[in-house]
Amino acid sequence: MLAGLASLAGLAISIYLTVVHYSTIPLACPASAVVNCEQVLSSRYAVIGGSALPTSAAGIVWFAIAAGLVLLRRRRALLAWSSIGLVTALFLVYIEIVQLGAVCIWCTAAHAMVLLIFLIALPRPEGDRVSS
Amino acid sequence: MRKPVSRTPVWVTPLAVVAGIALLVGAFLLIRWYTTPVPPPPLNVDATQRVVAAISSIPASELEAVGQGSANNVIKPVPGTMLTGPNGHPEVFYLGAEYCPYCAAERWPMIIALSRFGTFSGLKTTTSSSSDVYPNTPTFTFHGATYSSQYIDFVSVETTDRDRNPLESPTSAQQALVNQYDTSGSIPFVDFANRYAFSGAMYLPDVLSGMSWQAVADALQQADSPQAKAVLGSANLITAALCKLTADQPTSVCSSATIQAIEKTLG
Numbered sequence: 001m002l003a004g005l006a007s008l009a010g011l012a013i014s015i016y017l018t019v020v021h022y023s024t025i026p027l028a029c030p031a032s033a034v035v036n037c038e039q040v041l042s043s044r045y046a047v048i049g050g051s052a053l054p055t056s057a058a059g060i061v062w063f064a065i066a067a068g069l070v071l072l073r074r075r076r077a078l079l080a081w082s083s084i085g086l087v088t089a090l091f092l093v094y095i096e097i098v099q100l101g102a103v104c105i106w107c108t109a110a111h112a113m114v115l116l117i118f119l120i121a122l123p124r125p126e127g128d129r130v131s132s
Numbered sequence: 133m134r135k136p137v138s139r140t141p142v143w144v145t146p147l148a149v150v151a152g153i154a155l156l157v158g159a160f161l162l163i164r165w166y167t168t169p170v171p172p173p174p175l176n177v178d179a180t181q182r183v184v185a186a187i188s189s190i191p192a193s194e195l196e197a198v199g200q201g202s203a204n205n206v207i208k209p210v211p212g213t214m215l216t217g218p219n220g221h222p223e224v225f226y227l228g229a230e231y232c233p234y235c236a237a238e239r240w241p242m243i244i245a246l247s248r249f250g251t252f253s254g255l256k257t258t259t260s261s262s263s264d265v266y267p268n269t270p271t272f273t274f275h276g277a278t279y280s281s282q283y284i285d286f287v288s289v290e291t292t293d294r295d296r297n298p299l300e301s302p303t304s305a306q307q308a309l310v311n312q313y314d315t316s317g318s319i320p321f322v323d324f325a326n327r328y329a330f331s332g333a334m335y336l337p338d339v340l341s342g343m344s345w346q347a348v349a350d351a352l353q354q355a356d357s358p359q360a361k362a363v364l365g366s367a368n369l370i371t372a373a374l375c376k377l378t379a380d381q382p383t384s385v386c387s388s389a390t391i392q393a394i395e396k397t398l399g
Contacts, residue, residue: 036296090156097160101168101263102296119149125140 003078003120007067010113013106014059017041021054029105040104045095055092059110062088066117075121082118089114171259171268171294175345180257184272186349187240188247190364192388197355199390201365203241203334207373209399210313212326217285222325222377226274226288227310231261231296234333235320236271237340240348241366242322243272248385249374250281257345261294266337270345275299283378291319328373328398335362369394 020027021041029037040046046055062085069078089111096103175183217223226242228235236259243252254277260269274288289302302310314321318331339362340348351359372394375386385391 039296090153093157094160097157098164098167101164115150115153119146122145122149124142125145 003117004067004070006113006116006120007063007070010063010110010117011060011067013110013113014056014063017056017106017110018054018060021046021056027106034103035105036102037104037106039102040096040100040107043095043100045092045099056110063110063113070117075123078117079121079123082114082121085114086118168262169267171262172270172344175257179346180255180272183257183345183349184243184252184255187244187352188252190244190352192385194353194355194360195364195368195371196388196390198360198364198368200368200394201361202358203362203365203369205369205394205397206330206332206334207324207328207369207398208330210323210326210329212312215309215323215326217287219285221281221283221285222327223285223287223323224325224374224377225306225309225323226286226320227302227306227314227322228274228288228290228320229292229296230258230273230275230290230294230299231264231292232319233260233264233266233269233337234318236260236266236269237333237335237337237362238320238322238366239271239274240340240352240363241334241370244352244364244367245370245374246279246281246284246286248371249283249378249382250279250286252277252279254278258294260337261296266341269337269340270343270348271340283381284374322370324373325377327377334366334369339363372398 019025027037027041029035041054044050047053048055048058062081066078066081066085069081092107093111096107174180215223215225224246228238230236243255246252255272255274256276258271258273260266260271262268273290275290275293277288279286287306289300289306291298291300291302293299309323309326310317310321313323313326313329314331316331320333321329321331323329339358343351343359348359348363351357352363354360355364368390371385372391375381375391376395376398378386380386386395
């Protein structure tokens with residue numbers, strides 16, 4: 001249930017960022033020395049491999065697949081998929097902090113959703129294991 | 133006899149993951165802190181005045197010798213009604229930001245060129261952002277500075293400080309100019325009274341990399357230095373555009389062969 005909601009929230013954020021990328025709608029984001037969505041989203045890292053495709057478009061695909069796996073109750077597949085997502089999110093956090101020196105709050109919200117999905121997908125410890 | 137052998141609380145693994153990620157983010161912050169170059173401290177008022185005085189009094193003969201230098205002529209004629217400023221003179225409108233390295237580069241020739249038509253006061257030193265390309269480019273800020281001239285009105289907007297904190301906002305009329313003439317949204321943007329405009333810098337900021345303000349001012353006294361070719365060449369381009377607005381007044385500035393030659397290329 002929570003993983004499904006997190007997937008939908010991540011999907012909504014990714015769609016919003018992609019729409020903003022392709023339109024003239026101003027991005028709702030405060031600008032300060034640390035938080036600066038514009039700096040992050042206008043950097044060369046905001047598009048996939050030098051193409052015109054925004055990174056948020058990949059987010060749409062990722063969250064859509066995550067939502068599908070939640071719906072189908074494919075827990076192991078969700079763990080593998082969210083592991084990929086978590087590594088990617090950590091790489092993007094590295095880019096934000098080390099390379100750009102700015103943080104995009106929308107991106108951070110999406111990264112938090114990836115982390116939440118990963119935590120939910122983690123295997124639960126077995127209950128009281130018993131031996132004779 | 134059956135007995136329990138292990139029981140791991142359900143929260144242990146997620147907490148370990150979150151702690152690991154927190155450590156990783158901490159490491160990222162540490163790397164950032166260690167790799168961020170430290171900007172030089174701004175000059176005091178006296179030292180700033182000495183540098184401004186030095187670059188405001190570069191001999192006409194040296195400017196003539198440099199010509200266009202290594203500057204890239206990005207000034208384009210634009211259609212529109214002549215823009216006049218608060219004192220009724222043709223208005224030069226500048227939009228930039230203190231973090232922006234290209235604005236940092238462009239302010240040097242702007243100050244040099246505008247100082248041939250009037251006087252700046254209240255200029256302060258600053259550097260471009262430490263975290264952008266061409267970090268810590270030495271420059272001045274137009275924020276808090278005033279300009280007086282009997283030929284030109286100069287209006288500036290610095291939107292943020294070097295750390296990207298908001299500083300000044302363009303009026304709706306100024307924003308309309310930006311929307312009309314700066315379709316790429318690049319800064320710096322300079323509108324010469326709706327007759328000419330340009331955005332971006334006329335030379336790359338790396339020519340000023342690692343230099344102090346005084347070192348730049350000293351280099352500008354040598355016509356064959358890379359800094360003079362870039363900065364004074366740009367100043368001559370801006371001067372030519374200003375002369376177009378003032379009908380070649382003052383003649384002591386606008387009648388020079390270099391300025392007249394550049395004016396012909398502006399259209």
